[in-house]
Amino acid sequence: xxxxxxxxxxxxxxxxxxxxxxxxxxxxxxxxxxxxxxxxxxxxxxxxxxxxxxxxxxxxxxxxxxxxxxxxxxxxxxxxxxxxxxxxxxxxxxxxxxxxxxxxxxxxxxxxxxxxxxxxxxxxxxxxxxxxxxxxxxxxxxxxxxxxxxxxxxxxxxxxxxxxxxxxxxxxxxxxxxxxxxxxxxxxxxxxxxxxxxxxxxxxxxxxxxxxxxxxxxxxxxxxxxxxxxxxxxxxxxxxxxxxxxxxxxxxxxxxxxxxxxxxxxx
Amino acid sequence: xxxxxxxxxxxxxxxxxxxxxxxxxxxxxxxxxxxxxxxxxxxxxxxxxxxxxxxxxxxxxxxxxxxxxxxxxxxxxxxxxxxxxxxxxxxxxxxxxxxxxxxxxxxxxxxxxxxxxxxxxxxxxxxxxxxxxxxxxxxxxxxxxxxxxxxxxxxxxxxxxxxxxxxxxxxxxxxxxxxxxxxxxxxxxxxxxxxxxxxxxxxxxxxxxxxxxxxxxxxxxxxxxxxxxxxxxxxxxxxxxxxxxxxxxxxxxxxxxxxxxxxxxxxxxxxxxxxxxxxxxxxxxxxxxxxxxxxxxxxxxxxxxxxxxxxxxxxxxxxxxxxxxxxxxxxxxxxxxxxxxxxxxxxxxxxxxxxxxxxxxxxxxxxxxxxxxxxxxxxxxxxxxxxxxxxxxxxxxxxxxxxxxxxxxxxxxxxxx
Numbered sequence: 148x149x150x151x152x153x154x155x156x157x158x159x160x161x162x163x164x165x166x167x168x169x170x171x172x173x174x175x176x177x178x179x180x181x182x183x184x185x186x187x188x189x190x191x192x193x194x195x196x197x198x199x200x201x202x203x204x205x206x207x208x209x210x211x212x213x214x215x216x217x218x219x220x221x222x223x224x225x226x227x228x229x230x231x232x233x234x235x236x237x238x239x240x241x242x243x244x245x246x247x248x249x250x251x252x253x254x255x256x257x258x259x260x261x262x263x264x265x266x267x268x269x270x271x272x273x274x275x276x277x278x279x280x281x282x283x284x285x286x287x288x289x290x291x292x293x294x295x296x297x298x299x300x301x302x303x304x305x306x307x308x309x310x311x312x313x314x315x316x317x318x319x320x321x322x323x324x325x326x327x328x329x330x331x332x333x334x335x336x337x338x339x340x341x342x343x344x345x346x347x348x349x350x351x352x353x354x355x356x357x358x359x360x361x362x363x364x365x366x367x368x369x370x371x372x373x374x375x376x377x378x379x380x381x382x383x384x385x386x387x388x389x390x391x392x393x394x395x396x397x398x399x400x401x402x403x404x405x406x407x408x409x410x411x412x413x414x
Numbered sequence: 415x416x417x418x419x420x421x422x423x424x425x426x427x428x429x430x431x432x433x434x435x436x437x438x439x440x441x442x443x444x445x446x447x448x449x450x451x452x453x454x455x456x457x458x459x460x461x462x463x464x465x466x467x468x469x470x471x472x473x474x475x476x477x478x479x480x481x482x483x484x485x486x487x488x489x490x491x492x493x494x495x496x497x498x499x500x501x502x503x504x505x506x507x508x509x510x511x512x513x514x515x516x517x518x519x520x521x522x523x524x525x526x527x528x529x530x531x532x533x534x535x536x537x538x539x540x541x542x543x544x545x546x547x548x549x550x551x552x553x554x555x556x557x558x559x560x561x562x563x564x565x566x567x568x569x570x571x572x573x574x575x576x577x578x579x580x581x582x583x584x585x586x587x588x589x590x591x592x593x594x595x596x597x598x599x600x601x602x603x604x605x606x607x608x609x610x611x612x613x614x615x616x617x618x619x620x621x622x623x624x625x626x627x628x629x630x631x632x633x634x635x636x637x638x639x640x641x642x643x644x645x646x647x648x649x650x651x652x653x654x655x656x657x658x659x660x661x662x663x664x665x666x667x668x669x670x671x672x673x674x675x676x677x678x679x680x681x682x683x684x685x686x687x688x689x690x691x692x693x694x695x696x697x698x699x700x701x702x703x704x705x706x707x708x709x710x711x712x713x714x715x716x717x718x719x720x721x722x723x724x725x726x727x728x729x730x731x732x733x734x735x736x737x738x739x740x741x742x743x744x745x746x747x748x749x750x751x752x753x754x755x756x757x758x759x760x761x762x763x764x765x766x767x768x769x770x771x772x773x774x775x776x777x778x779x780x781x782x783x784x785x786x787x788x789x790x791x792x793x794x795x796x797x798x799x800x801x802x803x804x805x806x807x808x809x810x811x812x813x814x815x816x817x818x819x820x821x822x823x824x825x826x827x828x829x830x831x
Contacts, residue, residue: 252711
């Protein structure tokens with residue numbers, strides 16, 4: 148079972164993140180069943196699969212939203228205990244959720260710093276310092292953004308996305324999880340997110356890219372893990388497989404010769 | 415005009431509420447032939463609104479987190495009985511009647527008991543997952559019943575002489591000089607806060623209000639505060655009381671009696687201090703930020719690593735503690751602890767918060783709005799009393815106003831979107 152991960156990592160040092168044999172069940176249904184995936188520094192790994200294949204659930208285990216029933220998570224080779232989102236953030240794991248997970252009624256700075264507020268020396272919120280930092284990080288992502296005083300509910304889809312991304316990259320993330328980061332975006336904004344992914348990759352951040360858009364993933368990812376019915380169908384370097392082969396993995400669970408089969412591969 | 419208003423950064427909703435209050439006040443003043451807008455009536459009005467206003471500040475935070483607390487009136491009744499028994503039975507046994515610390519202990523016990531009850535209900539809501547509607551509906555019955563059990567229904571009276579001042583009355587007012595001092599201190603503090611914030615924004619290079627607008631805001635604030643001082647200082651003590659006070663000091667009382675002003679009532683100062691404190695909590699602390707974030711998106715708050723359960727317990731604990739404080743005001747004002755004290759207060763408190771712009775959908779609400787809401791409710795009631803409207807009719811009017819206020823608010827929100 149662990150061979151899937153170790154074969155790929157052979158000769159490439161210790162992976163930044165390694166999830167081994169992870170399972171979780173909700174009311175008797177195994178949403179994630181014995182899945183092993185890994186991620187190296189400066190690598191973009193796509194997680195592919197249909198709706199309900201278990202991708203989002205798998206990464207919610209890594210981001211601390213769900214505790215795994217079974218399996219282990221290693222960060223830099225060391226066993227990690229991730230029981231809450233706070234734990235995950237301590238390990239430098241940041242997540243951009245599909246729903247964005249923004250508090251709609253407060254402004255951009257309050258969302259970026261939610262749970263990690265800057266305080267004055269009297270222990271009160273330092274809103275000015277937070278707004279200044281928010282202006283800096285948003286300036287990098289979305290230079291035309293000016294609406295720092297408004298609740299994020301008043302912002303456009305792309306602007307909200309920028310706020311969610313800003314929150315994830317502002318705290319020296321080592322691992323970034325992006326769950327359908329471009330689902331709500333237009334073509335220009337999608338390209339912007341793509342550029343950002345490549346830039347972060349250059350900075351040595353490991354990125355899990357969850358998407359059902361295979362073209363997105365082929366453009367950005369180095370490797371893909373494909374899931375079906377909660378199980379890992381297989382893993383492959385993007386250069387070793389074609390889009391059609393990966394589609395076959397997603398739809399039929401059929402593992403092509405260029406990929407390493409997982410427990411979910413159909414015979 | 416629109417640009418000018420934007421430069422002032424004044425809350426349109428707040429302006430609307432003040433406008434509504436002005437209409438109510440002027441309307442009643444005309445209907446009562448000038449009996450409403452008198453220092454005496456306004457002073458009494460503010461005292462009567464104090465207890466509801468204190469609890470309404472906490473109710474804002476409860477409703478902002480998408481919860482409700484129906485038990486506040488019963489918690490007030492129960493803690494009121496405890497406060498009464500502590501100061502008329504326990505403490506006199508310990509250190510005799512009219513000890514200078516009796517009122518302090520009574521207040522602390524009231525806040526502690528209320529806070530403990532609130533936190534307990536908060537634990538049931540946050541950790542056991544029972545809805546706040548049910549927990550507090552149960553609490554409404556339990557604590558009202560508990561209030562009866564404390565003395566098996568007997569009314570406890572009279573209260574300690576110093577404690578009584580928390581309820582207002584001529585003994586519970588601070589007089590003209592201290593009222594000026596409080597007013598000037600409050601105005602200076604408000605100006606200092608405004609200017610400090612302006613300096614910080616300028617330091618970071620953020621946009622700031624134009625200077626004229628800053629000046630207008632400061633002038634308005636100062637005018638409101640000092641205007642309140644003028645009103646409370648224009649309400650003199652009744653002549654018999656002045657005569658008694660002078661006799662007590664051995665002064666002659668045969669000539670013209672001097673006019674001695676009431677000044678601010680202590681319960682009103684308590685309510686204003688609570689309002690300032692809870693405003694500070696909600697806007698300047700992590701706790702407040704988390705309360706609003708939970709109300710805006712509970713899942714996002716959880717995913718941000720916020721310990722949402724403890725925030726919930728704290729919110730309900732604070733609500734309970736404020737009920738305990740309101741119990742002090744209400745018990746002192748009545749000069750008695752009765753097991754019916756605070757009956758139906760939950761409805762007035764919730765109505766004050768809602769009229770003040772707190773959204774039942776969660777995530778939205780202001781402390782000053784809720785306090786203004788309490789003032790609106792009390793103004794309606796006291797105006798109707800002046801007009802000789804009987805109690806059932808008062809209830810009908812208050813009920814209609816509540817529904818109408820929420821309807822107007824719904825339209826306003828739709829317009830904003």
